[in-house]
Amino acid sequence: MIVDVATYRDGTRQEVADLHTALRRCADLADPADDTQALPSSQEFLWLGLKDPSAEEFTDIASALHLHRLAVEDAVVGHQRPKIEYYDDTVFVVLKVLEYFDETSSVETGEIMVFVGRHFVVTVRRGEIGALSDVRAAVEGDTAELRRGPKGVLHAVMDKVVSGYTVIDAALEQDVEEVEEQVFSPTRSSDAQQIYSLKREVLEVRRAAFPLVAPMKRLVDGDGNGGGPGEGQDPHAAHHPLDEQAVFVLRDVLDNLVRTVEHVESYDRLLTDILNAHLAQVSVRQNEDMRKISAWAAIAAASTLIAGIYGMNFEHMPELTWRLGYPGCLLLMAGVCLGLYRFFKRSGWL
Template sequence: MIVDVATYRDGRRHEVPDLPAALRACRQDGPGPAADPAQEDFLWLGLKDPTAEEFADIAAALQLHRLAVEAAVEGHQRPKIEWFGDTVFVVLKVLAYFDETSSVETAEIVLFVGRRFVVTVRHGAVGALTGVRSAVEQDRRRLARGPQGVLHAVMEHVVDGYVAIDGELERDVEEMEEQVFSPSRSSDAERIYSLKREVLEVRRGAFPLVAPLKKLVDAGAGEQPARGPEDAHHPADVQALFVLRDVLDDLVRTVEHVETYDRLLTDILNAHLAQVSVQQNDDARKISAWAAIAVAPTLIAGIYGMNFEHMPELGFRYGYPVCVLVMLTVCATLYRLFKRSGWL
């Protein structure tokens, strides 16, 4: 269940020999007014797919809200940022793109951010935060911001993943557009639909995060009046606010691109279906034209193939070559007519 745990003090990592004691220490001063995060140590606890029983002791020690705990354990939540007392509850969708299958896989990260602790809960096979923790540990400025520095780093990591997938989707959509409008015939409807599903998956992860992240940025910039607990989580300095604004800009840009891809794929699918319909009509006309050409000699041969005794021209010496010549003439005439009308 526990992926990694450490406390951070004076910009350095310290191992945790006694986790229950460390959890209790995070709350021993109570939920009073936030001090300078650079002057306080904090705990970062990383979990992977914990059960309700496994998470119960942690939730009790850190005084986490029951509804937030249930959401964190069950997973499958909509991306959000909410405040429960003096604790920020954040749900993020992590997306990973696989070149082999051109598919997007989704995972989930839940964060509890308090005055002296960060708890990250991960659901899914992708979205490991090992690299994020390592980067934060090497950046003393982020560590000096305390739990908020960790929150910003995780959000930046997740949104950077969105930006990377945005570029992959752009290439896939361009390739699909070229393929649909190429002269060669291919069956692309299934591939277009699959790509639309991937675009929708990215939109589901990115779009719901825009409003709460904008609220967080606006609060940090002083554009909203003080409203209570959330004011304890303003960015610690201007640099932190710039990080959040960059993350928000990347997120909004990705959402705009994804919505454009969705509309473009709809147009590509409609164009593909129109091409299929036109091609089917062309095929039907060609089949009909060749069938009409085949009917004429078949009709003549069928008439003279009847073995009646008193049929005209049966005794005509040149009947056979004349009959073949008539068949060829009729077929050639019909072919020219169909060719001129565009059916062949």
């Protein structure tokens, strides 16, 4: 369940001996009536990483950190649409993480949920895709990022996910170019299945990236609730965990996201055009094959007609007693076939 947990104070990682104690510490820091805390809110926070938690396992954590039940339910059940929602002073982010496999040219999808409070970050990963160990290591190696607190972690996680989209964008671009060259090459091949499979991969990326654009735009523009109003949500919370600096750095992530979505949509349209072109080529090639078959059938029918006439059992046929009748008949058949062949060749049927 727990992948990693640590407390970060003044840019330094501190191991957690007892999770319940660390959770109580977060609750104490979040208490506005408690003025005994010496450290600013951005300099001490808890980062708890979970993987596929059950409802029972998540209960104590949700209760201690005052996580909203709807957000907790989404994190436990999974299979959510990418979104950003506000619940009082907590931001709940759902991200689809993608991974591209060169061997099969396929895209696999995972899911990451992030709870961001004033003094805590809870990352929930569902599935085997999207491990955040490298993100945690990068953040821990950057003291300035750690000093930004939970909002720095949120930026690092979102940047990691969107950077993955950018990598897949480049891979899909190469695949689309390859299938385009293959379709328009003179070599005959059956490309419809490959094109359709590639369209499915493009759709998978679009489903992950496109729904995130609108809430991220609202987030960086400061236009109210990033995920739409709901029970317990307050878009004007007094202690919003994302400050102006956090919103500023997220603009770069948004730019990369929008660029990826634009590219993916262009790939989808291009693949549709490529598929239509492939089907048109198949139809044209079938027509060409039918013309060739018809031309050869006509050539064979002409010689068959002559052979059939002279194969009839009649006694009074002048050619039967002619010494040159047999070679003359063969020459006639050859001449007719050659003439038809040259005619069909000039007309483009052969």
